[in-house]
Amino acid sequence: MKARWFFTIIVAALIFLAGYAALFVAPDEKTMHAVQRIFYFHLPSWIAMFSALCVVFYANVAYLVTKKRKFDALGVAGVEVGVMCCTIGLITGPLWARPVWGIWWTWDARLTTTFILWILYISYLLLRGLLEDPEKKATLSAIFGIFAFLDVPLVYLSNRLWRTQHPQPVIAGGNGSGLDPVMGEVLLLCVAAVFCVMVLVYIDRYRLELLRNECDELKFEIESRSVQAANLGGSATRRVGS
Amino acid sequence: MSTVRAAGILLGKELRLEFRSRELLSATIIFALVVVVLFSFAFDPTASESRRYGPGLLWIAFLFAGSLMLNPSFSREQINETLDALRMAPISPFAIVLGKMLANFIFMSLAELILVPVFAVLYNISLAGIVWRLVLVLMLGTIGLTVTGTVFSAVSAHARMRELLLPLLLLPILTPLLIASVESTASLFQELPALDRTWVAFLAGFDIVFLTASWLLCDYLLEE
Secondary structure: OHHHHHHHHHHHHHHHHHHHHHHHHOOOOOOOHHHHHHHHHHHHHHHHHHHHHHHHHHHHHHHHHHOOHHHHHHHHHHHHHHHHHHHHHHHHHHHHHHHHHOOOOOOOHHHHHHHHHHHHHHHHHHHHHHOOOHHHHHHHHHHHHHHHHHHHHHHHHHHHHHOOOOOOOOOOOOOOOOOOHHHHHHHHHHHHHHHHHHHHHHHHHHHHHHHHHHHHHHHHHHHHHHHHHHHHHHHHHHHHHO | OOHHHHHHHHHHHHHHHHHHHOHHHHHHHHHHHHHHHHHHHHHOOOHHHHHHHHHHHHHHHHHHHHHHHOOHHHHHHHOOOHHHHHHHOOOOHHHHHHHHHHHHHHHHHHHHHHHHHHHHHHOOOOOOOOHHHHHHHHHHHHHHHHHHHHHHHHHHOOOOOHHHHHHHHHHHHOHHHHHHHHHHHHHHOOOOOOOOHHHHHHHHHHHHHHHHHHHHHHHHHOOO
16 A cells, blocks of 8 residues: 555656656757647557557456456456547647648548547447446457457558558658657656556556456345345244244 | 368358348348448439449448348347357357358358449449459458458347447458458459459458457357
């Protein structure tokens, strides 16, 4: 418990520091100026999302192999956190694109891929909501999660072949690319901060899911016991009456 | 019993079941036809425009029709709990899924066989000279649609609101398939038809990835 508070405070400090660095420390961009600063939270949210969804894929496979409920909890927690990060990315992207590209949205490879990804993982959550039996819920959503994860590279490849407009990787994209060293440091700080926030929320959500499972099991046990007790009581009174 | 033989027997059962009533097939064809006709009202295509929009329209109609048609594939087995009986049979779970995939593939192909000529007539597209290449594209696209669709039909069969859920799960997964099928069909509807090999290869890749995934996951899919 103490360690968690400690971690939470560190992460909170880190994210404030990252926000300050992104707004005031990082140098001004030559053509885009202040708008470019949203990039310090746009890219990290994608990195955090992608890491969360990789954990989800691992959890889905591990659940099918081991059938341990904790992997199901790990999966659903990761999808929720991943969808949250994805939403942040999908909101910060258009905010940047409007002044720079002149449009909010374009059907480019990366944009389309993440949009489809977002819909896929929301469907995952929807599917879980519509399945009653806990074991079926875990198994079937794990299968859907694996299919969704396999689909993402295909969506990307198909859109890549089709058309693309998103800026090419600026940091390691060949000749003429590269960041100002200070920009690089600020970016690194922001990636670390957002990633830590993601991990913190992920762990909390995972714990909550485990507690929920435990609660459900206890409820079930109480119900079955009270049914048992009622049956025993009923037969006892009948015996007395006769 | 070998998986292929078991799948063949199950395919026979599915076909018998369908051809006794033919309700699924006729509903699918009529639905796809309605979509094609509605599009013509929504876009009012002239000859050159229908070359541009035609392929997309055709595949959207197939995808929508497929996502509706695939619904009963597994939920039909629940009425008399016949899926439990199938599971008890001494055959691999993949045989059950494969049999259903083949049956759905045949139903979908039959629907396409009727729809494509009607579409060509309504949208003034000449099919002469491209028939076999178009069949190849349609087959690869339909395999992808029925493979993923059959698996998801088994997934959604246990859920509430499954009729609504299946298109919701299936259509986003099929986006790469839609793009690849539309692009390769469009390459055939040009003035000088030339099949785009990249997209055909992509379609084949899509089919292989998801067929392999369903082969690996079908044990879990059908367990009780």
